[in-house]
Amino acid sequence: MKAVEMNAFGSPDVLHLSERETPSPGPDDVLIQNAASSVTFGDVYARRFHKVTPATFTMPLPLLLPAKLMMGWRKPKVSILGSTFSGIVHSTGSNVTRFSPGDEVFGYTGQQFGGYAEFICLKETGVLAKKPQRLSFAEAASLPYGFLMAYSLLKKAKLRRGESVLIIGASGSIGSAMVQLAGEEFGAEVSGVARHEGTAFVRSLGAADAYDSDVHVSGEWGAGYDLIVDIPNVLPFFMAKPLLTSNGRMMKVSFTGRQVIESLKTLRRRPRLLTRLASESAGSLEKIASMAEAGTIAPRIDRVFPLDGAADAHTYVESTAHQGAVILEIQDLAGTAVPPVSGPPSVTDRANSPDA
Secondary structure (H helix, E strand, O other): OEEEEEOOOOOHHHEEEEEOOOOOOOOOEEEEEEEEEEOOHHHHHHHOHHHOOOOOOOOOHHHHHHHHHHHOOOOOOOOOOOOEEEEEEEEEOOOOOOOOOOOEEEEEOHHHOOOOEOEEEEEOOOEEEEOOOOOOHHHHHHHHHHHHHHHHHHHHOOOOOOOEEEEEOOOOHHHHHHHHHHHHOOOOEEEEEEOHHHHHHHHHOOOOEEEEOOOOOOOOOOOOEEEEEEOOOOOOHHHHHHHEEEEEEEEEOOOOHHHHHHHHOOOOOOOEEEEOOOOOOHHHHHHHHHHHHHOOOOOOEEEEEEHHHHHHHHHHHHOOOOOOEEEEEOOOOOOOOOOOOOOOOOOOOOOOEEEO
């Protein structure tokens, strides 16, 4: 099978196309022929993991050593990136009951990665669900990272109907999903912060207000919020306090060890600082799928790159100029029922084509 892999940490140029052996499913596994994968900041972070230090680690500090052991110190232990996928079940193990060959599915592999490949194998009990029929493979591949993460975080923030929320980083994969979910699923009043060129996009997602991230926060981003979600971790808590209600809270999606300590100091105070990691499950993914099937939420894709354009896709994501998801098209499976393992269809060459 074709795959994009990296044999060293570094710039996007370390990503290269290669031939790998197609995995074989075990008794509890599902083998999927993969059509598309999202290119996310998680992928970029993993590609540059050799530069991660205690000061720049975006998770609780005790997890740094396990993360280094998992990802590698000087050379990557994970060679194929990509945490999302969407495709067709090719074959299943003897114990699998939820899925059958020919099923269109999508899912999330997390730190297992593996999405930049023509085939992917995972446990039936993994974060895997039937693909919404109204969505393309590319659209479905954008759901797990953006919408699954956003849904988990809003639940952990205990966002309630009628509350007001400000989402910082509202034009990216997670932010654009969060704007939709906060308004449509949670019934909140939503405002967003993005680059100037992304403010119209944020309003198109349903935000009542969209503010320019380059404008100083004082008096410019509104006030009286019950919740502020800071996805890129750019707003210090002391600057967020004047924007919050007396009983409000701010949630950091990526954070440092110092911010964890700062959050502990607010346990009995208001406003409060929350540091939360997203979690994922098959049940939550099925919930997202049902919302997409009903048209309650709609994935927004900025650009689609071909498999051999992975380096360009990483460069584009690193630029932070994207509005919505960036997709790596692995292969064209349109009209495919149960695909053969040998000789999968070629990748459609449409790098940099907008697909909103």
